[in-house]
Structure formats: structure tokens, C-alpha cells
Amino acid sequence: MKILNIVENAYRATLEEQDDTVLWLSRALKGAGADLSVVLRGNAVNYAVPQACPELKLGTAAIKHPARPHEDLAKLRAKGANVYVVQEDLEDSGIGTERCVADAIPISRARLVDLLMEHDQVWHW
Amino acid sequence: MANHTLTLAIMDAPYEAAASTTAFRIIESALRKGVNVNVFAYEGAVSLTMKDQAPHANPVKGTSVEEEEHPTTKDLVAALIALGQASPKLTWVNCGLCVDERGAGHWIDGVKRGGPADFFKMASESGNTLVIPTR
Amino acid sequence: MAGEHYVFIESRDPFDSADTGFVSDTAAALRQRGAPVTVFFVQNGVLTTRAAARGSQIPRLTAAGVTVLADDFSLRERGIDAREMARGVRATPIDALVDLITEPGTKAIWH
Numbered sequence: 002m003k004i005l006n007i008v009e010n011a012y013r014a015t016l017e018e019q020d021d022t023v024l025w026l027s028r029a030l031k032g033a034g035a036d037l038s039v040v041l042r043g044n045a046v047n048y049a050v051p052q053a054c055p056e057l058k059l060g061t062a063a064i065k066h067p068a069r070p071h072e073d074l075a076k077l078r079a080k081g082a083n084v085y086v087v088q089e090d091l092e093d094s095g096i097g098t099e100r101c102v103a104d105a106i107p108i109s110r111a112r113l114v115d116l117l118m119e120h121d122q123v124w125h126w
Numbered sequence: 127m128a129n130h131t132l133t134l135a136i137m138d139a140p141y142e143a144a145a146s147t148t149a150f151r152i153i154e155s156a157l158r159k160g161v162n163v164n165v166f167a168y169e170g171a172v173s174l175t176m177k178d179q180a181p182h183a184n185p186v187k188g189t190s191v192e193e194e195e196h197p198t199t200k201d202l203v204a205a206l207i208a209l210g211q212a213s214p215k216l217t218w219v220n221c222g223l224c225v226d227e228r229g230a231g232h233w234i235d236g237v238k239r240g241g242p243a244d245f246f247k248m249a250s251e252s253g254n255t256l257v258i259p260t261r
Numbered sequence: 262m263a264g265e266h267y268v269f270i271e272s273r274d275p276f277d278s279a280d281t282g283f284v285s286d287t288a289a290a291l292r293q294r295g296a297p298v299t300v301f302f303v304q305n306g307v308l309t310t311r312a313a314a315r316g317s318q319i320p321r322l323t324a325a326g327v328t329v330l331a332d333d334f335s336l337r338e339r340g341i342d343a344r345e346m347a348r349g350v351r352a353t354p355i356d357a358l359v360d361l362i363t364e365p366g367t368k369a370i371w372h
Binding site: 132144145148151152155156158159161253254255256257258 | 304305332334354355356363365368369371
Binding site for chain 2: 002004009010014018022023026029030032033034035122124125126
């Protein structure tokens with residue numbers, strides 16, 4: 002069963018969770034043996050940009066290890082997952098592909114349709 | 127011919143999104159049609175089954191608890207579990223790590239603890255899987 | 262893959278999401294490739310089923326040969342009468358969605 006995980010909704014609770022929970026789940030599914038690919042679309046294309054969220058201190062509590070989504074993409078690649086980022090959504094976001102990590106392969110929206118057809122399950126998160 | 131098992135992944139916390147009720151309606155319909163259903167409750171959805179949920183009166187409407195007749199989400203899930211006791215079967219799995227960080231571990235009967243590997247297994251053994259994301 | 266049916270469940274309306282074009286773009290593209298496609302509007306997604314609703318993707322979907330369904334419960338919840346609905350939209354119970362997504366060879370995609 003080939004699974005396509007589409008990630009669209011970025012920075013949702015990534016500080017509280019210290020993870021993007023869909024990228025996290027994708028890594029866990031890969032670890033469980035899933036044949037899985039990930040597509041970043043919408044504002045989630047920003048995950049392909051190298052970023053370093055500062056620590057957040059609230060009184061005596063601190064979020065010391067915020068999510069580092071671009072590194073999660075590398076970890077997915079290391080596990081053998083294909084990671085794609087929608088080119089037109091990058092352009093709409095004003096992000097040049099030269100700003101993006103090499104782990105995310107730019108694809109067109111037309112190619113995304115191909116991917117829908119090439120996978121058995123399409124999970125849009 | 128319909129596939130005999132449907133897996134759903136849901137994410138929304140109680141009382142926050144319309145998708146929770148839609149998911150319940152899909153589950154109920156599938157069970158009524160004789161389809162087994164697996165639910166992987168991820169993130170906020172693990173709180174749907176919290177046993178300590180309690181109905182309340184509504185001072186804005188001027189209604190008592192009895193007059194409100196307001197089932198909590200755990201009541202709705204319990205009703206679905208009752209529909210899916212045997213055949214068809216409803217299997218409800220709460221993501222354990224999500225439960226831990228939310229303190230949602232005191233849940234109603236018929237719910238199991240699990241994780242992504244369980245979701246993958248359920249999806250692999252189902253005719254189809256529907257992911258209902260949160261926003 | 263031959264014989265596959267794509268079922269999109271559209272829960273969003275243009276006021277709460279700028280991304281409502283994704284379903285119609287993708288559905289139309291799949292139809293061009295010969296795939297059968299259904300879009301099932303649910304929750305606030307049904308707000309665009311009014312014929313007079315601006316920004317509705319329904320005319321584009323029906324022109325592309327997509328089957329367009331709307332959850333009758335969501336419609337009633339929002340007071341949308343059959344007489345005000347766009348042509349080509351069929352109000353159906355949630356059972357119809359379950360029938361679709363439990364058919365072999367169907368891909369179910371929630372938006």
C-alpha cells in the first residue's frame with residue numbers, strides 16, 4: 002500500500018508540541034514499515050526553508066526544543082521517504098527554490114495530480 | 127460490494143470543530159451498514175472519550191442540566207461503541223502519547239491505547255482509510 | 262491506476278479558506294485524465310451550494326463532469342433550500358458518502 006501524506010497546514014501547535022505532528026506521524030509510519038511519501042503544499046511549503054525557531058520562555062517554563070521542520074524532512078528522506086514541495090505554492094509564497102533544502106523535491110501542481118494517481122491512499126492532513 | 131472495514135483518523139478536540147460530529151455520523155452510518163470501523167484518535171481527538179466529562183446547566187438559556195439534555199462527546203462515542211460491540215465491530219484507539227500530554231487517560235470503556243503502528247496496521251487491513259484533519 | 266474513483270470531501274467554504282480552489286483544480290485535472298470524481302460537500306462547504314454564492318467552485322466542477330453531492334444534514338442545518346441550490350448539486354444523506362468510500366478502488370480525500 003503506497004501512502005501519500007499531504008501536509009498543508011503549517012505551524013499548528015508546533016511550539017507546544019515541539020514537532021509538526023503530521024511530519025512526526027509520517028516518520029513514525031515510516032518506522033512502522035509504511036511505503037510513504039510526503040507532499041508539502043499551501044503554507045506548509047515554508048517547511049522546506051531552513052529555519053531556527055528561538056526558545057520560548059514563559060516564567061519558569063521554557064520551550065527549549067521547538068520544531069525544526071526542515072530537519073524533519075531530511076530525517077524522512079533518510080528513512081527512504083520521498084518528500085515533495087509544490088512549486089507553484091512556493092512561488093505564491095515568494096520562496097525561491099534556491100532557499101529550500103535539497104530534501105524537498107519541487108513538483109508542479111500537475112505532478113501532484115500524478116502522485117494522487119500513483120498512490121493507493123491519499124491522506125490530506 | 128462494499129469493503130468490510132473502514133479506518134478513520136480523527137484529530138479534533140471536543141467541542142472545537144464540526145468535523146467531530148461528521149466523523150461520528152460516518153461511523154454510525156458505516157456500522158449500520160455492517161461495515162467494521164477502526165478509529166485512530168490522534169492529538170485532540172483523544173479527549174473525546176474522557177470519562178470525567180460532565181454535562182452542565184445553561185445559565186444563558188436558563189436551562190437546567192436535565193432540560194439541556196446535552197450528551198457529552200464521551201456519551202456519543204459510548205453510543206457508537208455500543209453499536210459496534212460485535213459484528214460489525216468498532217475499534218477505537220487513542221494515540222497514547224497524545225493521551226499522556228493531554229492527561230486524557232481516564233477514558234470510557236471500550237477504548238484502547240495505541241500508536242502510529244496501530245494506525246498503520248488498521249489502515250493496511252482495511253478496505254479504505256479516511257483522514258479527517260484538524261485546522 | 263485504472264478504475265479508481267476519487268471522492269473529495271469538501272468541508273471548507275471560501276470565507277474560511279483561500280484554498281477551496283484546490284479541490285476543483287485537482288478534481289478537474291483528474292477528470293481530464295479520465296478518472297471518475299465525486300465531490301461531497303459537508304459542513305460549511307455546503308454554503309457554496311447556493312446558486313447565488315460568489316466564489317463557488319460548483320459550476321466548474323459540474324462543467325468538468327464531476328459528480329457533486331451535498332450532505333443533506335449540513336444543508337438543513339444551514340437552512341439551504343433545494344430551490345436555491347446550484348444546478349447539478351444533489352442533496353444526499355451521509356450514507357451516500359459511506360457507500361462511496363467503502364467501494365473498492367475509491368480514494369477518499371478530506372479537504
